[in-house]
Amino acid sequence: xxxxxxxxxxxxxxxPITTRKSFVVLMGFSVxxxxxxxxxxxxxxxxxxxxxxxxxxxxxxxxxxxxxSMAKAGEGAKAGGGAMGGMDMSGGSGAIDAxxxxxxxxxxxxxxxxxxxxxxxxxxQMAMMPKDERGKEPATEVLLSGYQWGYDPSVIRxxxxxxxxxxxxALDATHGASISTGTASRMIRLRPGVENVxxxxxxxxxxxxxxxxxxxxQGHQYMQAQxxxxxxxx
Amino acid sequence: MATxxxxxxxxxxxxxxxxxxxxxxxxxxxxxxxxIAFGTTTAFARAGFIEIDPDRAFQIMTLHGVTIFFxxxxxxxxxxxxxxxxxxxxxxxxxxxxxxxxxxxxLMTAGFISSExxxxxxxxxxxxxxxxxxxxxxxxxxxxxxxxxxxxxxxxLFVAVPAIWTALKPKFEGRIDSWSSVGFAAVAxxxxxxxxxxxxVNAFASPLIWAMGExxxxxxxxxxxxxxxxxxxxxxxxxxxxxxYVLIEVLTGVKSIFGQRFSKAIFASYLLLVPPTSLYHMFLxxxxxxxxxxxxxxxxxxxxxxTVLVFLLIIASLEVHARxxxxxxxxxxxxxxxxxxxxxxxxxMAVVNLALGGVFSFxxxxxxxxxxxxxxxxxxxxxxxxxLGTVTLTFVASLLYVIPAITGRNLWRPGLLARxxxxxxFGLVLFGGGGxxxxxxxxxRRVFDISxxxxxxxxxxxxxxxxxxxxxxxxxxxxxxxxxxxxxxFATPRLARGILAGLPEVxxxxxxxxxxxxxVGPLAVLVLVGGMYAFxxxxxxxxxxxxxxxSSEAH
Numbered sequence: 001x002x003x004x005x006x007x008x009x010x011x012x013x014x015x016p017i018t019t020r021k022s023f024v025v026l027m028g029f030s031v032x033x034x035x036x037x038x039x040x041x042x043x044x045x046x047x048x049x050x051x052x053x054x055x056x057x058x059x060x061x062x063x064x065x066x067x068x069s070m071a072k073a074g075e076g077a078k079a080g081g082g083a084m085g086g087m088d089m090s091g092g093s094g095a096i097d098a099x100x101x102x103x104x105x106x107x108x109x110x111x112x113x114x115x116x117x118x119x120x121x122x123x124x125q126m127a128m129m130p131k132d133e134r135g136k137e138p139a140t141e142v143l144l145s146g147y148q149w150g151y152d153p154s155v156i157r158x159x160x161x162x163x164x165x166x167x168x169x170a171l172d173a174t175h176g177a178s179i180s181t182g183t184a185s186r187m188i189r190l191r192p193g194v195e196n197v198x199x200x201x202x203x204x205x206x207x208x209x210x211x212x213x214x215x216x217x218q219g220h221q222y223m224q225a226q227x228x229x230x231x232x233x234x
Numbered sequence: 235m236a237t238x239x240x241x242x243x244x245x246x247x248x249x250x251x252x253x254x255x256x257x258x259x260x261x262x263x264x265x266x267x268x269x270i271a272f273g274t275t276t277a278f279a280r281a282g283f284i285e286i287d288p289d290r291a292f293q294i295m296t297l298h299g300v301t302i303f304f305x306x307x308x309x310x311x312x313x314x315x316x317x318x319x320x321x322x323x324x325x326x327x328x329x330x331x332x333x334x335x336x337x338x339x340x341l342m343t344a345g346f347i348s349s350e351x352x353x354x355x356x357x358x359x360x361x362x363x364x365x366x367x368x369x370x371x372x373x374x375x376x377x378x379x380x381x382x383x384x385x386x387x388x389x390x391l392f393v394a395v396p397a398i399w400t401a402l403k404p405k406f407e408g409r410i411d412s413w414s415s416v417g418f419a420a421v422a423x424x425x426x427x428x429x430x431x432x433x434x435v436n437a438f439a440s441p442l443i444w445a446m447g448e449x450x451x452x453x454x455x456x457x458x459x460x461x462x463x464x465x466x467x468x469x470x471x472x473x474x475x476x477x478x479y480v481l482i483e484v485l486t487g488v489k490s491i492f493g494q495r496f497s498k499a500i501f502a503s504y505l506l507l508v509p510p511t512s513l514y515h516m517f518l519x520x521x522x523x524x525x526x527x528x529x530x531x532x533x534x535x536x537x538x539x540x541t542v543l544v545f546l547l548i549i550a551s552l553e554v555h556a557r558x559x560x561x562x563x564x565x566x567x568x569x570x571x572x573x574x575x576x577x578x579x580x581x582x583m584a585v586v587n588l589a590l591g592g593v594f595s596f597x598x599x600x601x602x603x604x605x606x607x608x609x610x611x612x613x614x615x616x617x618x619x620x621x622l623g624t625v626t627l628t629f630v631a632s633l634l635y636v637i638p639a640i641t642g643r644n645l646w647r648p649g650l651l652a653r654x655x656x657x658x659x660f661g662l663v664l665f666g667g668g669g670x671x672x673x674x675x676x677x678x679r680r681v682f683d684i685s686x687x688x689x690x691x692x693x694x695x696x697x698x699x700x701x702x703x704x705x706x707x708x709x710x711x712x713x714x715x716x717x718x719x720x721x722x723x724f725a726t727p728r729l730a731r732g733i734l735a736g737l738p739e740v741x742x743x744x745x746x747x748x749x750x751x752x753x754v755g756p757l758a759v760l761v762l763v764g765g766m767y768a769f770x771x772x773x774x775x776x777x778x779x780x781x782x783x784x785s786s787e788a789h
Contacts, residue, residue, distance in 0.1 A: 016751040019550050021496055027759050028543035032535045034596060037767055041774040043602040044531060148367075165787075173366040176609055178676065181781050182691045187605045187677025189518040192366070196520035197787035202497065204781035209689040213609035213678040215360050217367045218289055222680040 003187050080202030095193045099145060099169045106143040107153050116155035139165035146175035146190050151210060157228045160205045168196045176213030189214055202229040240484055240735050243321040244639035251329045257339050258313035259637060262722060265309055267716045268300030274709040279682055281702020291682045292358035300359030305346045307470050310629045312393045315423055317636055321396045322416040325404030328604050331396035338392030341385045348383030350593060362459055365441040365451055373445045381444035387434030390398055394427040415497035421502050424752060426469045433462040438717045463513035472504045474628040475544040479579055481631060482548055486580050487743030488555045503540045511537040517604035527601040534599035537593055542759060549755035555742040557750040564753055572738040576651035580631035583655035587623025587662060591616050593765035594670060603773050612673020623662045627655060630715050637722045638734050646721040648737055654711040661707025668700025673756060
């Protein structure tokens with residue numbers, strides 16, 4: 001298959017369409033058409049360049065935080081994280097310390113007699129929190145830290161159907177805080193000093209496993225926590 | 235271009251050149267054997283067939299990744315690259331600057347000893363070796379681990395430079411006007427080896443200095459690692475399709491019907507299209523900006539384009555020649571290929587495995603699919619179709635052809651070897667089927683005990699059992715291959731009159747195929763794309779049906 005110099009220099013010969021270079025190139029790029037399936041599922045914009053431009057402008061705007069203490073942790077996390085997943089143990093130590101304090105306060109506030117944590121908003125807080133533009137219920141904050149080799153808090157009790165704003169951070173090395181639903185999982189990666197914020201809504205009651213999915217040393221496979229999702233109180 | 239066959243040209247290498255190539259071949263077979271042994275143990279432990287102490291298990295997993303992904307793939311590439319540049323550059327059939335290439339061999343071997351020794355001493359960092367998990371008492375061992383990778387990178391540089399000079403020399407001497415398409419591809423391949431060498435220095439120099447107790451740890455290890463890792467992924471894939479290009483002509487006499495300029499443009503497209511596609515490795519990073527995620531997804535779509543183009547070029551060239559020689563019906567020409575030749579069987583199954591791996595890899599490159607599948611067993615399940623079923627199988631096929639020419643010895647039991655690709659592919663389908671299912675269910679990628687005190691889904695272990703059963707067949711096929719390669723290096727009888735007898739070939743070249751259509755290549759691509767659509771849609775549907783809805787906050 002090394003050379004066919006005749007094909008480069010000989011007079012053009014009419015070929016069937018399937019053996020023309022243009023057809024081969026077109027077929028070679030056919031995989032790119034998968035983009036339209038992504039767009040069909042709403043996972044990618046049809047106007048890619050317009051969206052990229054808009055998103056880039058958005059990036060320069062400050063990210064609104066929920067409250068004073070949150071803003072502090074958020075700023076710390078921004079300072080600690082590299083531009084694209086870069087590890088920063090020293091620069092992120094301020095963010096880590098702040099996050100540990102917040103998590104400790106969170107656990108102390110919502111700890112139950114059995115050691116689990118049940119975050120909830122009081123009716124007063126609910127009334128004060130603005131609903132989003134679609135009238136959705138505001139998300140309750142949950143803090144979770146991952147470290148070698150465990151999570152704080154280790155048991156979290158939530159209510160089915162309610163949105164929760166999970167603020168998560170690794171304290172020492174990179175960890176996972178993935179959530180198994182039994183049939184599939186939500187993979188979540190935590191970097192030290194970088195806050196990972198996800199809004200999660202559990203649609204079914206049950207027990208969900210939190211587990212580490214990033215190798216973090218000898219105790220990696222024993223890192224686990226539990227989310228217990230309960231029906232709303234009558 | 236000389237009309238002498240590739241086999242004859244390899245035989246014309248001097249004894250000193252053959253000794254150099256043989257040294258790389260010996261290390262390639264040794265590292266392949268060790269890597270497969272570590273890999274089989276890992277797979278059996280993950281399937282629950284054997285129990286290993288967790289510390290030891292992660293140590294063996296580290297040895298598997300390091301030995302196969304770095305040392306086997308680079309020792310074998312060094313051997314094949316040197317042979318190709320010497321035989322296809324149009325000058326003397328000789329390796330230029332041989333001493334420098336020997337220095338490369340010494341550096342790579344020293345790197346191998348350093349990396350393996352460090353891991354055998356108990357260090358279990360896995361092949362990506364993040365320094366953040368190195369405990370203080372492990373730093374001395376980590377020094378040797380990172381040093382091993384750096385020596386490997388330096389060794390690659392010392393091999394790639396003589397390879398490029400071997401190809402450049404006849405041009406400077408005015409003996410050729412332009413390179414052959416294979417010569418051109420080999421130079422691009424060597425260029426990418428140099429990129430890998432620098433990427434290795436960029437990733438590992440800082441951790442090495444830090445492990446030695448000097449200086450601060452770099453803040454961007456992850457970025458440096460991902461740049462290197464992306465290269466390590468796709469360089470062997472480019473080398474694979476170059477070897478298909480070479481071996482198909484060897485087996486059938488068929489040359490490209492599209493001309494060498496078109497082939498060169500496609501090989502060059504690897505340089506253009508592969509480097510910008512590395513972002514998809516980072517979709518789970520919490521601080522990756524949304525526009526970067528979006529751009530990363532879009533760019534990732536282009537990653538398969540060069541490989542699909544080479545596939546189409548080869549299949550179309552084969553099909554029109556086969557039809558000119560009497561091939562009838564849509565698929566009737568395919569059985570005319572010399573399938574009882576172990577090289578043909580291996581290349582054929584490598585193509586099938588590439589399609590299987592390709593279908594599933596495209597599910598993962600979408601940024602919204604990453605939270606479903608990244609860091610799960612889905613990743614090793616799909617990439618074994620590529621690393622073992624495509625790249626390793628092709629390199630083994632290449633060695634089955636190259637070793638007899640270099641050693642002057644017969645191939646061990648070619649009839650048996652021609653059956654092994656089917657055994658391996660069967661094993662891969664079980665391994666991959668079980669592993670992909672496990673990945674969709676959320677089985678983590680790097681955990682040996684997946685019971686989580688009974689909190690994990692029971693189906694996880696069932697899916698992983700298929701991984702173990704598949705690994706039995708994969709290991710069996712590879713064990714026979716490794717025995718055959720070692721025997722052909724050292725023990726089989728000498729070739730009678732220097733001819734490699736008993737390997738069926740066809741000779742379809744030397745004629746103008748005329749007005750023949752080529753349907754199978756485009757049809758295969760349509761099936762491939764259809765598979766990508768189907769599994770991507772399946773992934774989106776799974777996300778929609780999860781009892782958990784999630785959205786990441788923009789950064």
